[in-house]
Amino acid sequence: MKFLLAALSLTISLTSFTNKVDTRFYELRIYYCHPGKLNTLIERFKNHTTGLFEKHGMENVGYWLPTNNEQNALYYILAYPNRAARQSSSTAFSKDPQWQEVARKSEENGKIVAKVTSVFMTTSELSPAIKPSSKGADRSFELRTYYPAPGKFPELITRFKKHALGFFKKYKMQNIGYWNTVDSLKAQPDLVYMLAYKTEAEGRNAWAEFLKDPKWVKAKADSEKNGKLVDSVKSVYLKPLEFSAIK
Numbered sequence: 001m002k003f004l005l006a007a008l009s010l011t012i013s014l015t016s017f018t019n020k021v022d023t024r025f026y027e028l029r030i031y032y033c034h035p036g037k038l039n040t041l042i043e044r045f046k047n048h049t050t051g052l053f054e055k056h057g058m059e060n061v062g063y064w065l066p067t068n069n070e071q072n073a074l075y076y077i078l079a080y081p082n083r084a085a086r087q088s089s090s091t092a093f094s095k096d097p098q099w100q101e102v103a104r105k106s107e108e109n110g111k112i113v114a115k116v117t118s119v120f121m122t123t124s125e126l127s128p129a130i131k132p133s134s135k136g137a138d139r140s141f142e143l144r145t146y147y148p149a150p151g152k153f154p155e156l157i158t159r160f161k162k163h164a165l166g167f168f169k170k171y172k173m174q175n176i177g178y179w180n181t182v183d184s185l186k187a188q189p190d191l192v193y194m195l196a197y198k199t200e201a202e203g204r205n206a207w208a209e210f211l212k213d214p215k216w217v218k219a220k221a222d223s224e225k226n227g228k229l230v231d232s233v234k235s236v237y238l239k240p241l242e243f244s245a246i247k
Contacts, residue, residue, distance in 0.1 A: 022123040022130060024079040025086055026061070026179055028192065030117040033072040037112045038065075041074060044112070046243050048102040053078065056093045057085060061130065062246035064141060064238035067200055075143065075238060079130075083120070083182075121179035121192060126160050130177040132245040139247065140200040141176065141238040146191040152229045153188040159229060160191075163219040170213075171206040173197065176246065200237050 033041050050060050061077040080086040093099060106112060123130065148156050168175060174196040180189035197203035210216060223229060240247040 022127065024059070024081065024123065025083045025182075026121040026123070027078045027080070027086060028119040028121060028179075029076055029078065031074045031076075031113050032115040032117075033074070033112055034110065034114050035072065037110070038069075038072045038074065040106060041112050042241065044102065044106045045074070045076075046241075048099075050243060052093060052096060052099050052102075056089045056096070057081070058089045058093065060245055063241040063244040064143075065241065067140070067237045067239055074241075075236070086120075119192065120182040122182055124157070124178035124180050124191065124193070126157065126165065126175075126193070127178035128175050133176075133247060136247075137198075138240055139174075139196040139198060140203055141240065141246075142195045142197070142203055143236045143238060144193055144195070145234040146193075146230050147232045147234075148188060148190065149228050149231050151188070152227070153191070155223065156191060156229045159219070159223045163216065163223075167210050167213060167216050168195070171210045173203070173206050173210070203237070 031041060045063065050063075053060055057080065059079040061079050063074065063076045066073055066075070080089060146156065165175070176194040176196050178191065178193040181192060182189070195203070197206065
């Protein structure tokens with residue numbers, strides 16, 4: 001009897017562990033650099049910023065550059081224990097004398113960043129475990145943002161669960177992470193997710209095959225009998241930087 005209870009306890013413990021919900025608060029940041037300043041920004045992140053982020057409890061999730069980078073952009077994702085931690089960590093980082101000195105020296109020949117975009121996010125129920133993956137050859141990544149039609153976010157999530165995720169697996173489109181945006185000015189979240197492929201060409205080919213798959217065409221049409229689920233989609237292909245935890 002004791003053995004049975006112990007085994008049952010272990011099973012419950014393992015189940016709880018494997019089903020652990022990712023409650024971290026995420027931030028997607030995009031830096032748009034002044035002409036000729038992108039490499040300076042990358043070196044600053046590599047040699048200073050990432051370490052200072054960690055010092056102040058900001059988890060470096062990943063760093064990428066767009067493969068078509070006409071806007072001199074750098075994309076990165078940070079994670080925090082919660083939203084309050086994000087605020088306190090960011091404040092401590094900005095006040096850190098070491099960071100202030102690094103920023104001053106790096107900008108002696110002019111400002112580096114022209115514009116910053118920040119998107120706050122929480123983990124979607126669709127997401128696999130978001131974790132470092134730096135071994136092996138670098139992959140090509142795609143960051144996709146779905147802007148749902150009014151009131152259609154729940155139906156969009158259902159379609160992903162019932163159909164899209166299965167087709168991604170069929171066409172070897174690897175799920176990296178899924179997030180719901182957090183914006184008090186919007187009635188519903190947007191869906192942000194990241195896929196990975198061996199190469200960008202393979203990713204584009206996979207999408208082409210996926211979108212013309214008769215079973216997907218039918219599933220999509222059935223899901224939109226009462227109106228389209230998505231107003232628009234934004235897609236950016238990315239390559240990881242050498243110091244990115246996800247490659």
